[in-house]
Amino acid sequence: MTSLSDIPVIQTPPEAPARGGNPLANVFDDFIRYCRSRSLFMLHYCTGCGAIELPPAMTSRFDMERIGIQPMVTPRQADILLVTGYVSVKTLKRIILTYEQMASPKYVIGICSCTVNGGMYWQSYATAKKLNDYLPVDLYIAGCMPRPEAVIEGLKALRDNIEAGTSDNWKDYYQRYDHYLGNQQRLFGADWQTPTEVIAEAKHYGLFGPDTLGEHTRRLEDHRKPLEPLRMTLNAGRLEHME
C-alpha cells in the first residue's frame, strides 16, 4: 500500500558530468528538458466531472496555449494524462491502457479530490479511491472541482518540476511495475493484461529496476498471451527449391 508520502519523489541526481567533466555536456539535455517543460500536450480525455473546468482553462479566458499546453487526441501524442475526477473501475482500465500507450516522459495529474482519496464517493462500490496505487501520479490538484486558475497553477508547477528535472515518476512505473501491476490485478482480477508490453519496453529502454519484476509479473507470465510486435519475416527457409 502506498500513501501520499510514499509517492516516490524521485531524487534524480543531477546527471553526473560523465562526459569528461565538460561543462557543456549537459547543455543539450537541459535544452531538451526545457523544451519538454515548455511544450506539454495533454490528453483530451474527460475521465470525470473535473473535466468541465478544462474547457475554460483551454479557451479564450484562460488560454492554456500561452504556456505551451494544447490538447491532443490520442495517447500516443500526449505528454500529460489528466485524470479529472473520480475514476470508476471501468474507466480505470482505460486510463491504465491509455497511460501505457503514451510515450515517455509522461506525466499524470490527478485533478479533484476524488483522485486523491475517493472524495465524496468514498463509499461507492464503483470508483477507485487512490489513483497512485495504479499509476505514478506526478501532481494532485485537489478541490471539487479545482478552478481553472488552480488547474493552470498546477500545470505550471508541473512545468517547473519538469524543468528542474524532478518530475520523473514515469520511470517509477517501469522500475516498480510489479507494485502497480499487483494493485491492478487485485482490482481487475489475476488475468488482467494490457496489450502494451511494459516489461519489454523497460528492457528496451534500459529502465529496468529491481522491482520491475516480481510475483505479480510472474503471475502475468503464467496466463498472458505474448503480444510481440509483428516482425518482418522473410522465412528464407521456405525460399528453397529454386531450380
Next chain:
Amino acid sequence: MTTDIGQWLGHLIGQVEGVQHRGRHARRQRLDVAPDALPALLELLQGKGSFVHLSAISCVDWPEDGQFELVYHVWSYELKTLVSAHIRIPREPGRYLSVYDIYKPAAFFERDIHEMYGVFFEGSPSMEKFILTEWDGPPPMRKEFDSENWVNDHFDWQDYHPDWLNDIESRGGGIAIRPDEQRFSRKAKHES
C-alpha cells in the same frame, strides 16, 4: 381538474381487473396494479388515454416483504397528468414481463433494473449489461449489498498523515474514532 381526471381515469381503469386508483395531486395519479394486469393497463393508457410518454420505470427493493416494487411513470401530453402504476413482484425469482412492445424507452429502464437489482424482464430486447459490464459482484442496488464492505475489501485508502496530525495525535488529540469503529484506512493497515 383533479376530480375530472380522477373520474375519467377511474372510468378507464374500470376496464382492467385488479387496479386501485389513488389520486393524490393535481398532476400525479397513483395506481396500484396487480402484476398480471399491468401490461393491459399500460396498453389501455397508451392507446386510449394518450399516455404516450413513459417517463421512467423505477424499482424499489422491499426485502422485508420479499418483494420488488416496480413503478411505471407514464405521462400524457394532452391531459398533462403523470400516472404512476405500482406493481409488486416477488423478490425470488425476480422475473417480470417487458413492456417494450408498448413503450420503447422501457428497454433502457428494464436493462438498468436488471443490472442493478437482478430482475429479469422477459421479452426485453436486450438484457445484456450496459453500465456494469465489467462488474462481477452481486446486483449492487439490492438492499443486502453493502457498498462499504465491498469498498473496504477492494480498495485501499489514501493514508493521509501529515506531521501536524501526528503532532496532535501525539498530544492525545486527533480524530475521535475508536479503533474498532474505524471503517477504513487504518483498520486495513492494522490488519495487514
Next chain:
Amino acid sequence: MRAENYQSRAQPPSHEYELNFGPNHPGIEGNYALKVRLHGDTVIDAKADGGYLHRGFEKLMEQRLWIQNIALVPRICVPDPAPMELAYSMAVETLCGLEVPARAQWLRVLQMELSRVAAHLFTFGGHAATTGMYSTMFWGVADRDLILDLFEELTGGRVYHIYNLPGGVRRDVPDGFLDRVSATLDYLESRLADYDNLFFTNQVFITRARGIGPMSQQQALELGVTGPNLRATGLAFDVRRDDPYLVYDQIEFDIPTETAGDAWARTLVRRAELKESIRILRQVVARLPGIPGPIRAPIPNPLAWNVPAGEYYSRVESSKGELAWYVVSTGGAKPWRTHIRGPSAMHAVQVLETLVQGCRLEDVAQIMFSLDACPPEVDR
C-alpha cells in the same frame, strides 16, 4: 482485459469494420463510448457503452442523510447541475409538505435559467467543435465563464452550487448582483449577432447540419425524447409550462419549436431557448426586488430529519429535457430509494443508437452533440 481476448481468432469475413467512438475520443461527450460498425463511411449500427462514469449515486444516497444528498446530486450532470438539486429538493419538500417562500422560488428560477444559458453556450461550443468550428467553442466557453462568475458570487461555487435546500435556498442575492446579471445578459445578447455570423448562419455549418440525424415527431415520442430535441420536432412540450413548478406560471416566455427534427433544428431551438432564458432572467431581475420574504422555510434539525413516509415523482425541465426524481421515504433519516430519470438516459442510448444508424461517419459526433446527451446522467 483478459488474456484470452488476445488469442488470435479468425475475424468475421465481412467487409465491415469497427470503430470505437470513445471513451477517449473528441467526438463523444464526456466519458462515454459508442461502438460503431461501419461499411465504408456508412454506419451500419452502433452500440452505446456506458458505465465509465458510474458512481452508484442511487446507492450512495440511500446511505446518506436527506440533507447530505443535496451536495451529492449536482454531480450527476456536470454541464447543467442546478436542476438536479432543484428536483431533489422539490421531491423532499413535497414529502414533508414544506411550503417554499416566494422569494426563494424566484431565486431558484434565477439559478435555473442562468444554468440553462450556461449549458446551452457550452453545447454550442461542443457542437461546433465536432464540425471543426473551434472558434465558436473558444468563444462560447469563455462567455459561459461569465455566468459561472455570477454563480460564484451568488452561491460560492462556479460549477456545483448546492444552492437549493429542501425548503428554500441557501443565500440571498448580494448587493448589486442583479445589476451584474443584467450587464451580463446585455453582453450575451450583444454577442448573439457574432454567434449568428460565425456559427448559426455559417453556410458551411448549415451544409453540415441540415438533414443530419433527422427525427420525426412520431419517432421522438416513441423513443421518449424530451426537451429541446422534442421541441425540434414540432411538439411544444416544456415541463415548465405543462407541469409547472416554482413560479414559472407567473413568468412570460415562449416555447420555441422547429419542425425539421434534425441537428440543425435542434441547434436552432437551443439558440431560441437561450433568448427565452434571457427574457425570463430579465423578468426575474425586474421582479425580484419587489418580492419580500424569507428565503427558506424552517426545517427541522437536518442531522436528525426524518422525512415522512411516502413517495413522489418530481419533474423539472433541465437544459437537456425532462429531469425527474422518484424519491421513496419510509420515514427514516435517509432516503429509502431515489431514482433519477435523466433526459440523456434516453438521448444517449436508444435515441443515439437509432439516429446514428445509416448515417455517415462524419456525422456521428455531430448527432451526439446535437442531442446534447450528457453521459453522467446515464451512468449515474
Next chain:
Amino acid sequence: MTPLDTLYLASAATLAAMLVLGDWRRAGVLATLMYGVQLALLFTMQRTGSTSFDLSALGFELSWRFDALSWFFAVVTLGTAFFASWYGAGEWLRAYTGRRRLFQSALAANVFAMLLLLGSGDLLTLFVGWEATSWAGFLLMALAGGLARDAALRYLVYAMAGAMALLGALVVLFQAGGSFSYEAARATLAAMAPGPLWALIILFGLGFGAKLALLPLHLWQAAAYSETPAPGSVFLGGVVGRMGLFALALVLVGLIGIPHLQALAVPFTFLTAQDVVAWVAALTVVLPTYTALKQNDARYLLAWHGIGQGGYMLLGLIVGSALGSAGGLLHVINYAATQATLLMVVFGVRHRVGHTDLNRLGGLVARMPLSFLALLLGIISLAGLPPMSGFVSKWMVYSSLIQDGRPFLFLAAIVGTLGTILSVYKLIHNLFLGQLRAEHEQLNEAPLSMLIPMLATATLAFVTGVAPGLVLGWVADAQAAIGLPVIDYTLGGIASPRASLDMLWVVGVMFAGFGVGALLFYGAGGKTHRVHQLDNYAGGHFLDAGMRYHYSDNFYAGLMHLIGGWYRGSFHWLEGAIGSGLSLVAQGAGGWYRAINPAFYLLAASVALIAWVAL
C-alpha cells in the same frame, strides 16, 4: 541466315520444344532459357534487318523485316516473356494444376506470333501476324477454363470484329493502291480523299484499338487478362495490348503521318483527326482508371490500369512532337516493367494466400516484405511519381501537352494520374498495410523463383527512371523509323530550353532528402520500440483479436458519394450499352461464324465494306 532468321528460328524452336516437352518438370526453366537466348539474339542483331525467306500465298509475297520500331517492341516482348516465364518456372509451375504443356506452348506461341507481327514487312503480313497474335492470345486466355474461358470468348468477339475491320481496311487500301507494301500504302494514303481516309482511320482504329483496349472497345480486357494463369497474365498485362499500339504507330504515324492527321478536319467542327484520336486516348486514360478505383480484386484493378496506361502511350504518340511521342513510346517499356512487377507481386500473394480479394487481405508487409518492396516500387512507377521510370515517360507526355497548348488533354492526363495514385494506394494499403488477419499470421514470403523476377523488373523500372537515357536511345531510333521528330536526350532525361528534366539530379536530390530525413529520424531522438498491432488507439478501448479493425472496402467512400453515382449512371450505361450491343452482334456473328464457312463470311464482310466505301 540473317540474324532475324535466327531469331525466328529460336522462337519457333521454343514453341516446338514446349509442344513436345511442355509437361516436363523443368519445362519452365527451359522456356526461360530459350526466351533468354532470343533476347540475347535480339540484342546482338542490328536494329534493322530482314528475313532471308519469303512466303508466297494467294499470289502475294509475304515478307518479314525488322526496323527500330519493331526491334523496340520486340525487346519489350521478349523481356516480358523472359521474366514472366522465369516467374512461372519454379514453385508456381509445381503448384499449377492446369495443363502445363498447353500453357507453355500457348506462351511460346504468343511470343512467336508477336515476333511475326512485329516483323511484318507489308500490310498482308501485318494482318497475318495480327490474326496469329489474336488467336495465340485467345489460347492463353482461355486455357484456364471457367471464368477465363468466358472472358476469352468475349475477347475473341472483339478480336474478330477488329479483324473484320482490319481486313476491310486492307481491302480498301489494296483497291486504291494495288499493292500491300508499305510504300505503296503510304503513297495511296497521302493522295486519298478525306472521306475514304476517315473510313480507313476508323477501320484501323477499330481493328487495332480493340487490342489496345481503346475506349469504347476496352470492356473485354480486364477480365480476360486477370483470369489467365499467373505468368500468362503477367505477359498479357505487360505487353500484349501494346501490339495494338505498335500497329497504330505503324499505320497512323508511319503510313498516314501526324501532319496529315492534323490536316484532316472533322466536318462541321474545329477538331482534327489528331484531336479525335487524342481525345479517345485521353478518355481511355480517365475512365478505365476510375473504373479501377472501384475494383475489389487486385488483378482486376491492375488490369483496368493497364487499359488506362495504354491511353497515355497513344496520347503521347499522337501529340506527335519529339517529346510527346518519345514519352508515349518510352511508356511502353516503362509500363511493361511496372505492370509485370505489380502483377507478379499480386500473383505471388495469390500463390500464398489463394485469392486477391482486397477486402480479405491486409498487413502482409510483415510477412512478405520483399514483395511489398517490389509492389511499392511498382505503384510509384505506375502512379508516375519520381524516382521511378513511369514518371519520366508521363512527364514527357505532360510537357508535350503543355508545349502544345492543350489544357484539357493535360488536365485529363493529370486527372488520370491522380486517379492512379488513389487506386494504387488502395492496392498497397489493402494488400500490405493495415491489420494482419489471423489466418495470415503464418504466411511466408513468396518463393524465390517469383521474387527474383519481380525484384528484377522493379529494379529495371527504377534504373530506367534514374537514367532514362539508357532506353531513350532505342526510343529515338524507333521515332526515326516511323518518321517522327527525334527526341534530344541525355542520360538523365531531356535537355530542352522549354522543359528540361534531369532525373539524375532529381533522384539524387530526392535520395539526399531521404537521407537527411533518415538521419533526422534515426539520428535524433531515442530508438524506436515496435509494438503489436493490438497495441493501438481504439478510442481508449481494448482491441481484441477477433475484432475487424481494418478499413478496406469502399476505400474512397467520401469520393464515391460524389462520383459513385456517375459509375452507376454513365459508366454503367456505357458499358451496358456497348456490352449488350456487342454481345448481340457477337451472338449473331458467332452463329454465322459457326454455321457458315468463315472464308465466306470474311469475303461477305469485305464486299460489304468495299461497297460502302467505294460507292
Next chain:
Amino acid sequence: MNVASLLVELVLMPLVAFVVGLAMVLMMRRIAARLQRRVGPPFFQPLFDIVKLYGKHTQTSHGLVHDLGIVMAVGGYIAAETMLPVPGMTGIADKGGLVVLAYVMMVPSLGLALGVGQCANPNGSIGISRALTAMLAYDVPFIIVIFGVAFHFGSSNLITIAAAQQAAGIAGWGVSQMPLLALAGLFALHGMLGKQPFEIYVAPAEIATGPMVEMSGKHMGGLFVMQCFQLYTAAVLYVTLFLGGGENWLSFLAKSFAVLAVPVSLAYLFPRYRTEDLVRLMWKWPTMIGLLGLAFLMH
C-alpha cells in the same frame, strides 16, 4: 555555377525553408489565437514542440514502413525545397521545373500514407483516404493553374517564370497578368494546406485526427517538421508563380507570409466540409475560375 556553391545551396535551401516554416506555423497559431480572442503560443513554441517530440524517451513504432513513411515525408519535402528558387539561390530548379516539383510534392503525401497504413488503425486509413481524395480535389484547379502559368511564360522552369515577372515589374506579375488563375490558385493553396473548411482528413471529432492517430514521439515530430515545409512550400510556390518570386529576402518573405495569412485567417471562421462537399466545391468554383482564366490567357 560550380558544384561547391550548388552543394551549399542544396544544404541551405531546406534549412531556410524549415526556419521560415517554423515562423509560419507560429503565425498560423497566433492568427488562430487572435481570432479566438486569446493570446496564443509563445514565440518559440513551434520549435519547443518539435524538439520535445524528437526528445521523447520512448518511441512507439508499428514497423519499418511506419518509420520509413516519416523519412519519406520529411525527405520528400527537403528535396522539394531545393527545386523552389528563392532569392539568391536556385538549387536544382532548372533540372526539374514546375511539373517535377508538383510531383515531388506528392512524394511526402505518399510516404505519410504508407506510414499511416502500417499503423493498422482505421482512423488513420480513413484519414489518408480522405486526404488523397482532397488531393484529387484541389489538384484539378492547381493543375489548371500550373498549365496556365507554364503556358503564359512559355516555360515550366520556375527560374524563368520568376525572372520574367521580375523583369516586367508589378504589371508583369502573374497576379496582374492572370488574376483569375491567381484566384483559383489561392483556392488550391487553401485546399493544399488542409485547413478548414478543407480539413476533413484530420477531423478529430470523427477519426481522432486521422493520419496522426498513431504517431508519437519523433514520428509526430516528423509531421510537425513536415508541416513547416508544407506551409513554406505552398506559400513560396504561390509567390513564385504569381507574385514575382523573390527579388530580395525582405519582400520575398513579406509576400510569402502575406499569401499564407489569407487562407489561414479564413480557416478559423469555418467548420469543415464533408469529403464530397469539398470535392464538389473544388471542382466547381476554383476549377471554373481557373478555366475561365485559361480561356482569357489562350485567346
